[in-house]
Amino acid sequence: MNHAAHRRALAAREAHSALMELKDMVETAAKRVHAAEFEAARTAVDGKEEGLQPTPLQAAAESLRSPSFEAAVAQARDKVEVALARTKAAGR
Numbered sequence: 001m002n003h004a005a006h007r008r009a010l011a012a013r014e015a016h017s018a019l020m021e022l023k024d025m026v027e028t029a030a031k032r033v034h035a036a037e038f039e040a041a042r043t044a045v046d047g048k049e050e051g052l053q054p055t056p057l058q059a060a061a062e063s064l065r066s067p068s069f070e071a072a073v074a075q076a077r078d079k080v081e082v083a084l085a086r087t088k089a090a091g092r
Contacts, residue, residue, distance in 0.1 A: 004090055011083035018076040025069055032060035 036057035063069060 004086075008083070008086045008090060011079070011086045015076070015079035015083040018072070018079040022072045022076045025063065025072055029060040029063050032056040032063070036060065 033056065036055055039055060
């Protein structure tokens with residue numbers, strides 16, 4: 001494999017890794033929202049409100065507002081752009 005092809009493959013692997021990390025963060029938030037759905041349904045059926053404990057929905061919202069989530073989005077975007085640029089450069 002020549003040097004340029006190796007760099008393209010490495011960039012694509014890094015982009016994939018960054019997107020998988022982002023996917024994990026989104027899936028965790030989705031699970032929290034799903035738990036919040038069940039909690040809301042249980043509360044509606046029971047008619048009892050829990051205290052002021054943080055809800056799974058609050059936890060999901062906080063994780064999506066977190067600097068680590070923003071950093072993961074930015075990193076994934078950057079890695080995909082690098083991989084795209086290397087692919088376009090190879091097509092010249």
